[in-house]
Every structure is written in structure tokens, then in C-alpha cells.
Amino acid sequence: MHLRFRLILPLAAVLAAIMVYPLAFSGWISVHDYRLDRIDDVAFEGIGNYAFILTNPPFWNALTNTVVFVFGAVSIELALGLGLALLLRRMVHLPNTARAILLAPMFITPIAVGLMFRFLLNSEFGVIPHYLAALGIEVDWFGPDLALFSLILIDVWQWTPFMVLMFLAGLEALPKAPFEAARVDGASSWLTFRHLTLPMLRSVILVALIIRALDAFKVFEYVYAITRGGPGDSTETILFYIYKTGFRFFRLGEAASMAFVLVAVVLVLVIALYVAMRRRPGQAP
Amino acid sequence: MTGRPLRYRASQFAVELTVAVAIAIVLFPFVFILATSLKPPHQVAEPGVWWFEASFANWAAVLLHSDVPANILNSLIVSLATVAIALLVGCPAAYSFSRFKAGGPARFTILSASMMPPVILILPLFLVFYHLGLLDTLAGVVVAHLTLVMPVVTWFLIGFFDDVPRELEEQAMIDGCTQFQAFVRVILPTVRPGLAGAGVFGFVLSWNDLFYALILTGGESRTLPVAIAGFWTFRGIDMGKMAVAILLAVVPVLIVSFFIQKHLIRGLGGGAIKS
Numbered sequence: 001m002h003l004r005f006r007l008i009l010p011l012a013a014v015l016a017a018i019m020v021y022p023l024a025f026s027g028w029i030s031v032h033d034y035r036l037d038r039i040d041d042v043a044f045e046g047i048g049n050y051a052f053i054l055t056n057p058p059f060w061n062a063l064t065n066t067v068v069f070v071f072g073a074v075s076i077e078l079a080l081g082l083g084l085a086l087l088l089r090r091m092v093h094l095p096n097t098a099r100a101i102l103l104a105p106m107f108i109t110p111i112a113v114g115l116m117f118r119f120l121l122n123s124e125f126g127v128i129p130h131y132l133a134a135l136g137i138e139v140d141w142f143g144p145d146l147a148l149f150s151l152i153l154i155d156v157w158q159w160t161p162f163m164v165l166m167f168l169a170g171l172e173a174l175p176k177a178p179f180e181a182a183r184v185d186g187a188s189s190w191l192t193f194r195h196l197t198l199p200m201l202r203s204v205i206l207v208a209l210i211i212r213a214l215d216a217f218k219v220f221e222y223v224y225a226i227t228r229g230g231p232g233d234s235t236e237t238i239l240f241y242i243y244k245t246g247f248r249f250f251r252l253g254e255a256a257s258m259a260f261v262l263v264a265v266v267l268v269l270v271i272a273l274y275v276a277m278r279r280r281p282g283q284a285p
Numbered sequence: 286m287t288g289r290p291l292r293y294r295a296s297q298f299a300v301e302l303t304v305a306v307a308i309a310i311v312l313f314p315f316v317f318i319l320a321t322s323l324k325p326p327h328q329v330a331e332p333g334v335w336w337f338e339a340s341f342a343n344w345a346a347v348l349l350h351s352d353v354p355a356n357i358l359n360s361l362i363v364s365l366a367t368v369a370i371a372l373l374v375g376c377p378a379a380y381s382f383s384r385f386k387a388g389g390p391a392r393f394t395i396l397s398a399s400m401m402p403p404v405i406l407i408l409p410l411f412l413v414f415y416h417l418g419l420l421d422t423l424a425g426v427v428v429a430h431l432t433l434v435m436p437v438v439t440w441f442l443i444g445f446f447d448d449v450p451r452e453l454e455e456q457a458m459i460d461g462c463t464q465f466q467a468f469v470r471v472i473l474p475t476v477r478p479g480l481a482g483a484g485v486f487g488f489v490l491s492w493n494d495l496f497y498a499l500i501l502t503g504g505e506s507r508t509l510p511v512a513i514a515g516f517w518t519f520r521g522i523d524m525g526k527m528a529v530a531i532l533l534a535v536v537p538v539l540i541v542s543f544f545i546q547k548h549l550i551r552g553l554g555g556g557a558i559k560s
Contacts, residue, residue, distance in 0.1 A: 003464055004385035011378035011439065014370075018410075018432050019398060025409035084307055090300045100543050101308050107542040109493035111510045112531045115517055116314045119321070119524060127317055127332035157310070165549065214400050221495050225514060239496075242404050247500055252408050259405035266402060 030257040036250035049257035059258060061233055062241035065148060069237060070216040073155040077212060078205070080156065081163020086193075088164070089171060099168070106161040114225025117154045118142075144231040151222050151235055159215070163208055170204030171197075210269055217266060238262055315535075322528035329525045343525035353530055355505070356512040363423050363498075363508060364491040367430040368438075368484050375439035376480070380468055382439075383446035392443060399436035403496050406432050411500060421506045429497040434487040441486060445479030446472070482548025485541050492538060509534050 030050070033043045053059045088099055105113070120128050121141040132139060141150040174197070182192045220239040223229060229236035229244070238258070246255030321329060325340040347353050382391045410429055411420070419425035453475065454467035462470065473480075495510040502511055513534060516527035 004381045007377040007381035007468075008391075010374045011435070014374055014431065014435065015398060018428055019401065019406065022406045022409035022413070022432075023401075025412070026405050029408055029412075084304070087300050087304050090297070091304060092297065093301060098304050098308060100546060101311055102304075103546055104539055104542065105311060107489055107493075107538050108535045109495065109510050109513070109538070111495045111514050112534050115513065115527060116318055116531060118517065119527075120314060120317060125330040125332055130332040157314075165546075218402055218404075218496075224495070224499075225517070239402070239404050243496075243500075246408055247411075252412075256405070256408050259402065259408070262402055263405055266400065267397075 026256050026259065029252050030260050032253050034251075034253040034256070036246075036252055045253060049253045050261070053254060053258050053261065058233065058236070058241065062236045062238045065234070065236055066217060066219070066238040069148060069152055069155070069219055070213050072149070072152040073159070073216050074209060074212050076152070076156050077160045077163045078209060080160045081208075082167050082201075082205075084160070085164050085167035085171060086197075088168065099164075103161045103165055105158045106165070108158070110158065110221035111225050113154060113158050114222040117150075117157070117222075118226040121150060142227060142231070144234050147227050147231060147235045151219070151226070154222050155216065155219065159212060162212060166204060166208040166211075167201065170201050170208075174200050210272065214266055214269055217262070318528045318531055321524060322532055324525060326525055343529050347526050347529040347533070351526070352507070353509070353512060353533065356507055356509045357533060359423060359502075359506060360492055360509040363426050363430060364488045366423075366427045367434050367491040368487045370427070370431060371435040371438040371487050372480065372484055375435050375483075376442055376473075377468070379439045379442035380446050380472065383443050384451075392440075395436050395440050395443070399440050401432070401436075403429075403433065407497060407500055410497075414501065420501060421503050423502075423506055425501050426498055426506070426508065429501055430491040430494060433494060433497070434490050437490060438483045438487045441483040442476070442479055445476045445483075449475055478548055482545045485545045486549060489538055489542065492534075 031045055031047070033045045033048070035042075084102060088095060088102070091098055120126050123129050123140050123142070126141075129139060129141070140146065178196055178200075179192065182196055187195075218239055219237050220243065223235055223237050223240045227235040229240055239262075242255045242258045242262070245251050245258065320335065322343050323339045323341070324334070324337050324343075326342060328334050328337050382395070407429070410425075410432075414420045414422075414425045414428075419428070449472055453471055454462075454464065457467035457471040458464060493510065494508075495514060498508040498511045499514065502508060507515075509530070513527070513530045516523060516530060
């Protein structure tokens with residue numbers, strides 16, 4: 001066998017065992033009435049599970065919450081990340097230290113971030129409401145109106161650094177000459193940003209957006225740490241809802257079919273990423 | 286004449302001030318959690334108190350009289366085993382993808398594998414582990430974490446192999462090495478920073494995971510994130526101890542992360558961003 005295949009063989013074998021096989025198994029589960037509490041009595045359902053979840057209001061609620069979460073978090077992270085990356089490049093004092101500190105949150109386990117903010121924002125003994133109250137502002141961060149928004153802010157705290165990281169790399173890779181020319185011609189910094197930086201960063205922005213969006217779709221830890229889907233079902237996200245259906249209510253068939261609907265959404269995004277990356281070969285990216 | 290430098294100095298000041306504010310927002314939670322971990326128990330629920338007699342009661346309770354050290358050991362075993370296997374298997378494959386131009390489709394497969402939502406794999410893994418008796422074992426968590434870490438590590442390494450000039454192994458092969466020998470003796474040492482970066486990144490992914498570990502472990506086999514999640518339940522909280530556990534989970538990762546940031550930029554792009 002050619003060396004090329006011998007080198008790939010171990011990876012292919014392991015991925016087949018731990019990913020391809022489970023994926024197929026998951027597909028099988030999704031078309032059966034598979035319940036953890038009745039494992040020996042599994043009836044074929046066909047598309048029954050899919051038909052059920054697609055008409056099931058809690059599923060749509062979870063999907064809507066997730067889409068709002070992803071859209072809100074990722075767009076704020078994009079704006080803040082791009083701004084901070086541009087500012088960091090203009091730093092004169094300790095730019096490397098500033099960068100290292102600003103990137104820190106993305107390395108921390110999300111459950112710790114969730115619990116930290118649950119503690120900081122707690123309406124009884126949280127430090128942030130404590131000082132806001134001193135200013136005369138009363139905010140119930142995890143009340144029905146704000147809970148999802150608070151989760152978005154927590155995501156922004158943790159994941160804006162990822163955007164900063166991507167944009168620092170993207171800005172680093174830009175050619176110098178056009179910017180020199182713009183400076184010589186006396187272009188304002190807004191004009192340079194609008195007509196040089198942004199268009200040249202277009203593909204990096206796209207990649208960063210899609211990676212972040214895919215990741216944000218998997219939001220689970222903040223919900224698990226703080227709201228458990230509440231108040232009511234206002235922060236029930238898709239992953240949390242699937243987790244509940246599968247491992248609290250033992251309805252694996254239903255959970256698996258929801259997972260596949262989620263993957264369909266994710267797949268569309270990945271293909272968009274692939275197309276975007278292929279469009280301009282040779283150039284970044 | 287003085288207008289421009291003054292305006293320049295003002296805008297420079299605004300830049301540094303904005304970054305300083307961002308740094309303060311990033312650091313504040315850590316500082317507050319550290320303070321909380323050192324507060325004597327009766328002052329933990331008093332957020333306005335910044336001056337207090339530092340007490341190590343929480344640290345002693347967590348480190349000496351709780352399961353947290355055992356949880357840390359579990360996490361350490363799982364993360365190290367996961368990364369070791371992922372590197373061993375992923376590295377040759379990444380080299381092959383980079384060199385033999387199995388090209389676009391192979392890279393695309395790895396990329397989409399790394400973006401597979403864990404929720405679709407957890408159901409079958411749970412059932413398979415149930416039948417194999419792997420529930421509540423560290424081995425089960427390692428297998429689950431491999432689905433998370435292996436594609437990412439491979440993706441990461443492809444980018445690093447792409448950067449190694451082909452002349453290097455061609456030269457080695459002229460000197461009488463087979464291509465495999467050239468890979469092991471010549472190429473691997475040159476991508477050592479990449480291996481370290483990918484290894485640390487994979488370690489962090491495994492160390493930070495809650496989702497798989499929450500479902501697959503219990504009792505003795507709980508990893509640190511699962512244990513941390515257990516500090517705040519409907520039965521109540523112990524914030525001082527929770528603060529200690531959070532710091533124990535976070536600080537080691539922050540320290541190693543400082544060393545890999547540079548490689549991370551290179552690796553995450555995986556050939557997407559040429560720097």
C-alpha cells in the first residue's frame with residue numbers, strides 16, 4: 001500500500017469507529033421510538049420522530065432562542081473583536097501583555113465562566129447588581145426579560161477574544177503597500193478602513209464568523225450553569241433541550257432526530273465556509 | 286504646528302485607554318473570584334467588602350477535605366491520554382494530507398469532523414458504553430474526547446506541515462532515507478512547535494469539556510468541570526469553595542495558553558490564514 005494511505009489508515013480507522021459508526025447508529029436511533037427506560041422494546045417509527053419535533057412548539061422555541069443567541073453573540077463579538085484588534089495594533093505600551101490578557105477568556109472552561117457570572121450577576125449577593133444598585137439601577141439579569149441577553153453578554157466576554165485572535169492574524173497578513181499609498185494620498189483613517197482594510201479582511205471575517213457561529217450553536221454550559229432553560233423556557237437552547245429530552249426524559253429517538261436537524265443547519269454553514277474558502281485559491285483564505 | 290502632534294497624542298491616549306478598559310473587563314471576574322476564595326465564610330455573600338482578613342479556610346477545605354484533587358487527577362489522566370492518542374494518530378495523517386495532496390476533500394472531511402456537534406455522537410456513544418460497561422469510566426471519556434480533539438489536532442497540524450519546505454525531505458531521501466524515515470527523523474523535529482501547540486490546544490479542549498463528561502461520568506470518575514458544576518445545585522451553594530475550584534480549573538490553562546497563543550493563530554487557520 002502506498003505510504004500516503006498507510007499514514008492515514010490509523011486516523012481513518014479510529015474516526016470510523018468513534019465517529020462514523022456512532023453517526024450511523026444515531027441515524028438508526030432517530031427513526032425508532034427509542035427510549036432509555038424501554039431499551040428492549042424499540043419500535044420502528046420512520047419519519048415519525050422528525051414529523052413530531054417539527055411540529056413541536058418547545059423544539060421551535062429552543063431553535064429560535066438558539067438562533068437569537070447565535071446572531072446576537074456573534075455579531076457583537078465581530079464588531080468588538082475587529083475594533084479591539086485594530087486598537088491592539090496601535091498600542092505602543094506593552095502591546096504583547098495587553099494581547100495576552102485580552103485573549104485569556106477563550107481558554108477557560110465555559111462551565112467556570114457560567115458559574116462566575118452567575119455569581120457576579122446574582123441579584124441577591126452579586127457584585128455587579130450591588131454596585132449598579134448604588135447608582136440607582138435595578139436590573140434582574142436572569143429575569144424573564146433579560147436572561148437570554150445576559151447569556152449573550154457572557155458569551156461575548158468569553159469569545160470576543162477568538163475574534164481578536166483571528167483578526168490580529170488577518171491584519172498581520174495584509175500587504176503593506178496599499179496602506180502606504182493611502183497614507184501618502186492623505187486618505188482619512190475611516191476611508192482607509194472602509195475601502196482597504198474591510199474588503200481585504202472579507203474572507204478572514206467570513207471564516208471567523210462561521211467558526212464562531214458553529215460553536216455558538218453548541219451553547220450548553222452557560223445554560224446548564226445558570227438558568228437551566230428558565231425562567232419559563234426563555235433560555236432553553238437547542239443543545240440543552242436535546243440533552244433534557246435524551247437524558248432527563250429518556251426519549252433518545254426524539255433527541256437523535258433533533259440532533260440531525262441541528263446537523264443539517266450546521267452542514268449548510270460548513271458548506272458555505274468551504275465554498276467561501278475555495279472561491280479565491282492562493283489568496284488568504 | 287502643534288495641532289497635529291497634540292491630536293495624535295490624544296488619539297493615542299484614547300486607544301490605550303480603551304484597551305485598558307477592555308483589560309479591566311476581562312480581569313475583573315478573575316480578581317473578584319480570587320478575592321471570594323480568600324474571604325472568610327461569613328463574608329462571602331457580601332459583595333461590597335474588599336478589605337477582609339484573608340482566610341485560607343476555603344483552599345484548605347477544597348484541597349484537603351474534598352473530592353476536587355481526585356477530580357483534578359481524573360481530568361489530568363483523561364486530557365493527557367486523549368492528547369497522546371490524538372497526536373500519535375493525527376500526526377502521520379496530517380503529514381499525508383499535507384504532502385500527498387489528498388487535497389481538498391480530505392481537509393474538508395477533517396474540518397467537518399471537527400465541527401460535528403457533540404450532541405449527535407453522545408446518544409450512540411452512551412448506548413455503546415452502556416453495553417461495553419464503559420459508563421462511569423475514564424476510558425469512556427477519553428474515547429468521547431477523541432471525537433472532539435483528534436480532528437482539531439489533525440487540522441491544526443496540516444497547517445504546520447504545509448509550512449515545511451519539500452526540499453527538506455527530498456534532501457533526506459537523496460541521503461538514503463525512505464520517505465517514512467524522512468518524515469520521522471527530519472520533518473517531525475522541525476514541526477516540534479506545531480506539535481506542542483496542537484498538543485496544548487487539544488489538552489485544553491479535553492480539560493474544559495463539560496458536555497461529554499457530565500453524561501458519561503459519575504461518582505468516582507467525575508472530571509473537574511463536572512465537579513465544578515456540582516458546586517451550585519438546587520440544594521445550595523458554597524461560593525467560597527466554588528471559587529477555589531474554579532481557580533484550580535482555570536489557572537493552569539491560562540498559564541499554558543500564554544505559551545501557545547502564537548502557534549494558535551497559525552494552527553486555527555489550518556492553512557486558511559497565511560501569516
